[in-house]
Amino acid sequence: MAMIWESITYLYAYLAVIPIIPFIIVLFGYGAFIRDRKKAFRLAMDITTAFLIGCVAVLFDNLFGSKFGFYGILLFMLLGAGLLGNAQFRTRGSIDAKKIFRTVWRLSFFTMSLLYVVFMCIGFGKMLFTGAA
Known part of the structure; x- marks a missing residue:
């Protein structure tokens, strides 16, 4: 059982290092299967x-020497969900939790993509100019 968990952990780590790979695999694989782009x-x-x-959290931790990356991301996602829920309640009088979760999750995709590029550039620059990662 430990070997299976370790294999899953390594697979996640490899796919998280370059997240464009799972994106392309799912986009073209699932797109060819259902024919709905x-x-x-x-x-x-x-x-x-x-x-x-996961990748942005690790990059944040490595660049800034902290252990707050993952928790900071969760904090911002929860704050975003709270703000969206408040806005939804004020306009409609009710809350659709599924819609809020989906909106926060998809906004996180764009935010994490931007942070991934920024943190990778900072990390490469730090590695090139100071010799330390």
């Missing part, structure tokens, strides 16, 4: 977000 793109975004969150 829009649905395949959304699923690829949703799956890749899980990899991006």
Whole structure:
């Protein structure tokens, strides 16, 4: 059982290092299966977000020498969900939790993608100019 868990951990780590790979695999694999590019793109975004969150958290921790990366991401996601829930309650009088979760998750995809690129550039620059990662 430990070997299976370790294999899953390594697979996640390899796919999270370059999150464009799972995005492309899901986009083209699922897109060829269902023949609906829009649905395949959304699923690829949703799956890749899980990899991006882990990768950005590790990059944040390594760049800034902290252990707050993952918790900071969760904090911002919860704050976003709270703000969206408040806005939804004020306009409609009710809350659709599924819609809020989906919106926060997909906004996280774009935010994490941007942070991934920024943190990777900072990390490469730090490695090139100071010799330390």
